[in-house]
Amino acid sequence: xxxxxxxxxxxxxxxxxxxxxxxxxxxxxxxxxxxxxxxxxxxxxxxxxxxxxxxxxxxxxxxxxxxxxxxxxxxxxxxxxxxxxxxxxxxxxxxxxxxxxxxxxxxxxxxxxxxxxxxxxxxxx
Numbered sequence: 001x002x003x004x005x006x007x008x009x010x011x012x013x014x015x016x017x018x019x020x021x022x023x024x025x026x027x028x029x030x031x032x033x034x035x036x037x038x039x040x041x042x043x044x045x046x047x048x049x050x051x052x053x054x055x056x057x058x059x060x061x062x063x064x065x066x067x068x069x070x071x072x073x074x075x076x077x078x079x080x081x082x083x084x085x086x087x088x089x090x091x092x093x094x095x096x097x098x099x100x101x102x103x104x105x106x107x108x109x110x111x112x113x114x115x116x117x118x119x120x121x122x123x124x125x
């Protein structure tokens with residue numbers, strides 16, 4: 001799962017940007033997830049009003065590049081983690097939800113039905 005920064009544009013639209021480990025490292029050491037997981041969305045929220053950082057649960061394997069021992073890099077993510085921030089609130093809110101991967105050659109993420117139902121309810125407001 002790629003690392004993404006999602007920000008709202010104020011008119012009801014959202015902008016999604018891929019972010020890499022190099023950009024995340026500007027906010028502290030990559031192995032200190034607790035530091036930059038809050039700093040990245042809050043920095044974008046100051047610009048756009050509301051923002052989120054999205055990443056998979058296996059991000060540490062990508063950061064540490066552990067070889068054949070320990071946490072292998074090729075094992076797929078199984079949960080999506082989100083850290084949400086708003087310009088007026090210094091605290092960030094975080095949550096995660098599970099998904100599965102289908103296909104070996106061209107894998108794609110498949111979310112449980114309740115995820116899309118929850119997003120639809122939130123859009124209707």
